[in-house]
Amino acid sequence: MRIEVDSHTHTIASSHAYSSLGENITAASRRGIKLLAVTDHGPQMPGAPHFWYFMNMCVIPRIVEGVGILRGIEANIVNFKGDLDIDKEIINEMDIVLASLxxxxxxxxxxxxxxxxxxxxxxxxxxxxxxxxxxxxxxIDVVEVAKAAANYNVLVEINNSSFTTSRHGSRKYCAALAEAVANQGGYLSFGTDAHVANRVGDFTECISFIKDIGIPKKMILNRRGKKFLHFLKSKNKKRDLSEFDTLF
Ligand SMILES: [Zn+2]
Ligand SMILES: [Zn+2]
Structure with missing residues (x-):
């Protein structure tokens, strides 16, 4: 199964990741990734980049080595009211915003x-x-979260690192969540959550997981870059993502 978008990656700017943006781009290009989301950790994570790191992402060219670079962040959900550790100023600069606990x-x-x-x-x-x-x-209550994801047009990530180096024991929770998303008519996005370049664009575990649980591949929105781009455009009309159109 070919996946054209890596919607979750970290660079050395996250302090506990080990590759530069350039190294990640080269790795993505070699793996045939069309859109690479750079999603370093939001400001409250220990060692996270400074506010200006995110505000200055406009200096990164839109397309490098044939890979479209999405300016992004993995924001932190900071309380049970669902508040994030980023304000409108940062959000307005981002092409893509992830949120996690x-x-x-x-x-x-x-x-x-x-x-x-x-x-x-x-x-x-x-x-x-x-x-x-x-x-x-x-x-989490997977049905409630899946309903909200479908209602508010939010993708639910299947994270490759959750099956390898992080969050041990995720598999059965991921399966329940993915099945709930399928039942509620939502969509999934695969993210490598790569913290080192050689993991960028490697979805081996996600692909075998999705086959094991029998979720149809049409539910994986980031399988095709064009579809993913359309999703981002539909989310926020302020983002000018038109330069990426030349990739497809
Ligand atoms: Zn995370
Ligand atoms: Zn991450």
């Missing part, structure tokens, strides 16, 4: 509270993708 930022509590946080973050209209929602540390 991370233990250093928000202490795991009850399923009800995690679910409220995620649903409210989705309802805020600020996010495009809910990342690594199958984290066993933050159990």
């Amino acid at each position: 991370h233990e250093p930022i928000i202490t795991p509590a009850k399923k009800r509270l995690h679910t409220d946080a995620v649903v409210k973050a989705m309802a805020s209209g600020k996010i495009d993708i809910f990342a690594h929602g199958g984290n066993p540390s933050f159990p």
